[in-house]
Amino acid sequence: MNFLPLAQAPSLQFFQAPGGSQQAYIMALSAIFVGLLLMVAMFNTPIKLRRPIIILLTFLAGGFYVLSWLWPLPLGLDASQKPLNSVEAVSLTLQDGTTVMGKILQVIQGILLFLGVYSVLRVHAGRFLKRQKDWAFSLVLLCSMMAMITVGYGEYIDNVRSAGVHANAESWTFWQYGKDFLFDGMLQNMDAAMFSIIAFFILSAAYRAFRIRSIESTILLASALIMILALMGLAEYGSGQVIERITGGDPSHFANNFSLTSIRLWIRDTLQAPSIRALEWGIFIGGLAMGIRLWLSLERSGGGS
Amino acid sequence: MGEQYYDTGWISILLVLLFSAFVLFNIRRAIASKGSGKEVYIRRIAGLNAIEEAIGRATEMGRPVLMVPGIGGLNAISMQALNIFGHVTKTAARFATPIRLCCADAAVYTVAQEIISETYQREGLSERFDQDSVRFISDRQFAFATGVSGTIHREKVAAAFFLGEFFAESLIFAETANSVGAIQVAGSTQNTQTPFFIAACDYVLISDEFYAASAYLSRQPVLVGSLVGQDWIKMTVMGMILFGSLASTFEVVSGLKTQERDGTQLVDGERKSISDTWFYHQLKPDAPKPEEIPQREPADGVTEEGGGA
Known part of the structure; x- marks a missing residue:
């Protein structure tokens, strides 16, 4: 009804x-x-x-x-x-x-x-005005922020007023050049530089993580080694050749299960995928419970009782 | 309701309602049993036991404690992170240890300010609260990563807590904090980042340990009850997985065949695959067929051809 x-x-x-x-x-x-x-x-x-x-x-x-x-x-x-x-x-x-x-x-x-920008201004303007330690960095930050806001807003207004006539670089004005220099020329490249640093951090973190200290780290090291080798063309080819000699090319031979590729896929599909799904379930369930508590205002934040 | 509403994944809705009921029922149970001596046991979580140790170390060294609630917006994850930071701050406030809480989202920053300020007030130590200790850095991922890394290096933090939604910047934070010798406690809801934290940090909260943290730290009946509700849900899900696997396996391997009507006769159709099974269909209903979509009149001001009047 x-x-x-x-x-x-x-x-x-x-x-x-x-x-x-x-x-x-x-x-x-x-x-x-x-x-x-x-x-x-x-x-x-x-x-x-x-x-x-x-x-x-x-x-x-x-x-x-x-x-x-x-x-x-x-x-x-x-x-x-x-x-x-x-x-x-x-x-x-x-x-x-x-x-x-x-x-x-x-x-x-x-x-x-606005509150966020106010926080940045208060922290860094205060440090600059009081000439605290590293005040020069704060000055650079404040100047960069002001330049980006000015150029970004100027470019936006210019584009609205000109109704898109600055689409080609030949017709660019100061604002388009400014935005191109600050945003595409500097900010994007600095972002990319920070992102690239991760490659070096992965190396140093992996060195620490893969040192054999316990049974768990040994298992981790062995699994990682298999995954890395199985994804390297030469190692994969070599392992395939060895397995083929043992099996004589018989696809139903039991030894086929021990090729690097098979072991890699077994680790990925049988061990890793279910573990990640289980972890995700835990996170979803926790999120659901947290969502209910927040929606019904059942808890006080910050450790209050 | 029209028939078309029934085949749009109602079992998922039913399950979510059931799971919600588990959580609410156990919260009620935990509140009712408070003080009766039958408090619920929560297993030891190493990462959370390390909080006091980390803050104690920071106090001894006279260096700040850094907290980062990730780069996500204001949602259940960042709220949970801020809840844990509330507990960290409570301990830090008692020892007069300086804190730094760096935010990448303006909404999270505003709420963090409130929570941290309230924590100091509740402890009766309002004068120790430094407004600049909670900071908005930037809402751009790598600008934020740069800002936090700079803070870690300049202030030589003694303990770092990375809890919340982290992405590519997780390793930058963890390695930078490691380079200044800080104790690190981390936990992310992003499974792609958890291995990086495990590789680089001292203690890691994995998966729902992140959500269990505030219950573990505060032992509030509401949170503990909610945690028990979560365990009930997990047990139900495990039961469903077991039942679903067995039922689907039975349906596929037992030689059951679909039956199709050929004129007036019922004949055997093709053997079922996993996606033909009843259980699979309950969780992943088919997209509606064009003939199942009802015909409707055009809205006011819309012509039959679909153009506006």
Whole structure:
């Protein structure tokens, strides 16, 4: 029985004002006003009431996603079709709501990023102004950050105003050259340099890990050696030749199980894959329990009791 | 509900609801049994026992303790990492050991600030809390790796805790901390990074040990009950694997054949493969066939051809 009202999914045009339009500005200002109002209201709420309010909000926000996941998905329904019944209508509304919730989260992330930038400024500007140890590094960081923000924002504004005429390098202005130099020329390469360092770290970590100190590390060393050798063409070829001589080319011979490739595949499929799946199960189950505790506000963070 | 809703993996939903019920039931059980002398036993986890040792060492050396909650966003994983860091901070605050908590996500940074500040307040040591000890470094992976490595080198941290979501930067952190002689306790939910941590760190929390940590450290009934619920889930999953393997094996090897209707006669079809078995189908339902998709009217303002009005 359909006990939910038969309803068409609401149109979300209200939340999707075109960028730069008067409606978008009104919406943005209204959102800031409502946000400030809520903030003031929250500050003036008695401390005893704050926790229940936060618990309620957490429950509602989490409940929305739980309901979105639990509610049956209609087969093949898209935005150009009318839902058949109220179950499909609710599902469509929930799917649309997920997009809106995602945007709300993006806004919150954007606001929080300001706090992050403030943290960077406070730590490094303080160190520079007080001339603490390594203040020069902080100065470099602050200058780099300001340069990147200025050039990035300038390039964005320039691209919006010129409606993409700077797509070719011949028509680049200062902003495009600046972005190319700072982002593609420096930042990306420094990222790549840090990534490359991992190769050397792997070597030093492997040296320590593969030293024979216990039974476990010996097993680890043996397994690693087999995996490495089996992936080396020459060693694999040599092992294949030896096995072929023993078996005389008979594919059903028992000795075929002892070729390097067979041992490697056995280690990978029989030992490694199930172990990783078991570990992943543990992580998923732990995540589920943690998610429930957070959704229902059952625990206090930071070791509180 | 229309028939089309039934074949979209309902058994997975049922299982998640059952698993959730296990967790909630055991939390309730643990709260009810608190103080009755029947507390649940949790096995020893070496990595967590090392926390006090690491902080003690940092205190003796007068160097900071570093904590990194990974590079993931604000989710259950980073919240769990921050929970563990709350416990680390509690001990560090008592010994007046300086801490450094480096974040790659602004939301995680904000929550971390709150948790660490609250931990100091709860211990009655608010004056020892340094606001700059919790830092946002960068949300770019390798810029963050560079920033944390710089902090490790400059401040010569004595203990480092890497808990949360780590990716390629895990080894950079672990090796840099090793190079300054820091005790390292690490744990990642990314299985691809766990081997790197095992190779480079002193203690590693593997898999769900990461989630068991806060229960182990605090022994709160809610967390301990949740841990027991997780064990119930694991036992159920093990039972399902056993039952599924046996049932699928039986179905495949016993010579059972599908039957197909040929006119008025039922004839044997092809022998079943694993993907034809009942159990496989319950967990991995087929995609709907085109004829199963119901016909619907176009929405208001949409023409039959699909264009807008």
